[in-house]
Structure formats: C-alpha cells, structure tokens
Amino acid sequence: MPRLPIFLAGTSLTASECTLGNRHLKYGVTSRDYETFGKALMATLEAELGLRLTRETRDAWVAVYNLISSLMQEQIESAPCLGYLP
Numbered sequence: 001m002p003r004l005p006i007f008l009a010g011t012s013l014t015a016s017e018c019t020l021g022n023r024h025l026k027y028g029v030t031s032r033d034y035e036t037f038g039k040a041l042m043a044t045l046e047a048e049l050g051l052r053l054t055r056e057t058r059d060a061w062v063a064v065y066n067l068i069s070s071l072m073q074e075q076i077e078s079a080p081c082l083g084y085l086p
C-alpha cells in the first residue's frame with residue numbers, strides 16, 4: 001500500500017519562518033495549480049498501481065491531498081509571512 005504523505009518528508013506545514021502555503025504563494029502556485037496537481041497525482045497513482053489501487057486507498061489519497069492542499073491555501077489567509085510575500 002502506498003505510504004501516505006511521503007512528499008511531506010523532511011518538511012513541516014508550519015516551519016517557524018514561513019508556512020508551506022505561503023512559500024508556495026511565493027513560488028507562484030495558484031489554487032488552480034493545486035487542483036491540477038491533485039488530478040495529476042491521482043492519475044499517476046492509477047497508472048502505476050492499476051487494480052492494486054483499491055477504492056479505500058484511492059479515497060484515502062484524495063482525502064489527504066485535499067486536506068493538505070486546503071490547509072496550505074488557508075495558511076495564505078491566516079498566517080501571512082511578513083517580508084516573504086511576492
């Protein structure tokens with residue numbers, strides 16, 4: 001079974017100097033990009049795992065991606081990083 005947010009390894013959603021969401025704002029990432037990225041992630045899992053991607057595992061990936069990407073986008077509103085915005 002795929003490990004859940006493996007792409008978060010070695011980082012934090014709330015690093016002390018600036019949140020992950022705000023760093024992505026600086027990288028130029030928009031809400032549309034989060035949507036596209038989520039679709040690409042799921043298409044990749046489906047292509048790589050085929051029938052091994054069960055409904056339960058698929059739903060878990062969708063849930064965790066939606067949760068993390070929503071938190072990142074909420075951080076932009078709730079915790080602006082002074083001196084770090086573009």
Ligand code: HEM
Nearest residue numbers: 007008011020023024027029033034035037065068069072
């Ligand atoms: C759940 C969604 C995402 C997670 C967890 C995530 C995670 C990360 C992490 C941990 C980094 C390393 C640098 C840092 O911590 O600031 C990073 C960098 C980056 N991410 Fe994301 N990311 C996500 C979505 C996206 C999306 C949707 C895009 C654009 C399509 C994107 C573009 C970038 C770019 C441009 C960098 C900088 C790369 C570099 O400096 O070499 N990310 N991301």
